[in-house]
Amino acid sequence: MTIPETKLVCRNVWKLFGADATSFLANHDGKPDAASIAEAGLVGAVRQVDLDVREGEIFVIMGLSGSGKSTLVRLMSRLIEPTGGDILFKGENLLAASHARMIEIRRHQMGMVFQHFALLPHLTVLDNVAFPLDIQGMNRAQRQARAREMIELVGLGGKESAFPRQLSGGQQQRVGIARSLAVEPEIWFLDEPFSALDPLIRREMQDEFMRLQTVLRKTIVFITHDFDEAIRLADRIAIMKDGEIVQAGTPEDIVLTPATSYVAEFTRNVARAKVVRTQSLMGPPAGHQPGEPTVSSRINIAEAAPLFVDGVTHLAVVDEQGKLIGRLDRDAVVDMMLKG
Numbered sequence: 535m536t537i538p539e540t541k542l543v544c545r546n547v548w549k550l551f552g553a554d555a556t557s558f559l560a561n562h563d564g565k566p567d568a569a570s571i572a573e574a575g576l577v578g579a580v581r582q583v584d585l586d587v588r589e590g591e592i593f594v595i596m597g598l599s600g601s602g603k604s605t606l607v608r609l610m611s612r613l614i615e616p617t618g619g620d621i622l623f624k625g626e627n628l629l630a631a632s633h634a635r636m637i638e639i640r641r642h643q644m645g646m647v648f649q650h651f652a653l654l655p656h657l658t659v660l661d662n663v664a665f666p667l668d669i670q671g672m673n674r675a676q677r678q679a680r681a682r683e684m685i686e687l688v689g690l691g692g693k694e695s696a697f698p699r700q701l702s703g704g705q706q707q708r709v710g711i712a713r714s715l716a717v718e719p720e721i722w723f724l725d726e727p728f729s730a731l732d733p734l735i736r737r738e739m740q741d742e743f744m745r746l747q748t749v750l751r752k753t754i755v756f757i758t759h760d761f762d763e764a765i766r767l768a769d770r771i772a773i774m775k776d777g778e779i780v781q782a783g784t785p786e787d788i789v790l791t792p793a794t795s796y797v798a799e800f801t802r803n804v805a806r807a808k809v810v811r812t813q814s815l816m817g818p819p820a821g822h823q824p825g826e827p828t829v830s831s832r833i834n835i836a837e838a839a840p841l842f843v844d845g846v847t848h849l850a851v852v853d854e855q856g857k858l859i860g861r862l863d864r865d866a867v868v869d870m871m872l873k874g
């Protein structure tokens with residue numbers, strides 16, 4: 535297996551809002567506790583954050599309102615300055631980049647979608663999507679061709695000449711997505727992109743987003759306050775509380791071994807069978823019988839369960855190379871399904 539490249543790294547990143555925050559941080563050896571921050575009248579919006587976002591993954595930052603998600607994502611693109619720490623994008627120290635260099639990086643290598651995505655009301659869908667390419671200096675024919683391609687990709691083919699006011703909320707968000715993808719970003723920041731949509735449309739957009747990701751394989755930082763959304767979309771999740779990351783891991787790690795009671799509270803109502811993979815529930819391969827149905831080690835228990843038909847009691851679990859690595863017992867599956 536090839537190890538994916540790390541695209542973006544945060545090392546010991548802090549953002550304290552309030553007067554003299556930089557000297558306050560220095561005077562506390564670069565690691566003040568929450569009580570000292572509050573006592574000094576500062577807000578510890580992001581505290582001591584370490585994370586790495588890998589090539590081609592969906593990295594979800596999940597936390598309740600005020601936990602520091604938006605501040606953290608703004609720090610990653612240096613829309614705001616950290617009080618301390620380092621941010622590396624493709625190995626480049628963003629904090630050492632000039633203003634002009636930052637604009638260039640944001641324009642050509644970063645894509646952003648926000649909850650209240652401001653489309654330009656007087657421009658058609660086509661011109662809205664082509665807009666960032668115009669800023670990049672691309673010629674008209676090229677940018678229109680690229681914009682049409684993106685509009686098709688997000689399922690809005692035929693709406694090129696519509697104006698934003700003629701579209702539903704979900705369709706407008708698709709235009710926003712097409713617009714941010716038009717520049718072919720190396721990293722894609724999505725800050726609560728579906729939160730303003732009603733639940734049915736929201737789910738549809740999540741499905742659509744997953745479909746897009748199987749095609750595009752973008753490196754994505756996705757912000758949400760919704761744990762179910764995080765579990766559905768994430769390759770890895772970082773859970774934030776009061777500016778800190780309290781746990782980071784795969785959805786499976788988080789559901790099976792929550793690091794704190796705070797995290798456990800989120801995982802309580804999650805259907806484990808939809809998160810846990812066959813490889814985590816299987817036993818050793820010994821006893822394997824020829825003719826047992828085969829499943830991938832990467833699919834989840836809910837997906838594997840329907841194979842237990844016609845008296846099948848065991849499934850053979852195979853890795854990505856098709857090698858037998860374990861056996862999944864029907865009783866263990868039934869047990870997990872019943873426990874919800």
Ligand SMILES: Nc1ncnc2c1ncn2[C@@H]1O[C@H](COP(=O)(O)OP(=O)(O)OP(=O)(O)O)[C@@H](O)[C@H]1O
Pocket residue numbers: 551552577578579597598599600601602603604605606759
């Ligand atoms: N410019 C600012 N000045 C002072 N405090 C701020 C500023 N921006 C954010 N904060 C505070 O920092 C903390 C983190 O805010 P942030 O917006 O990052 O949280 P969030 O998790 O994104 O919340 P939400 O989901 O409500 O957007 C909050 O206590 C907020 O009040």
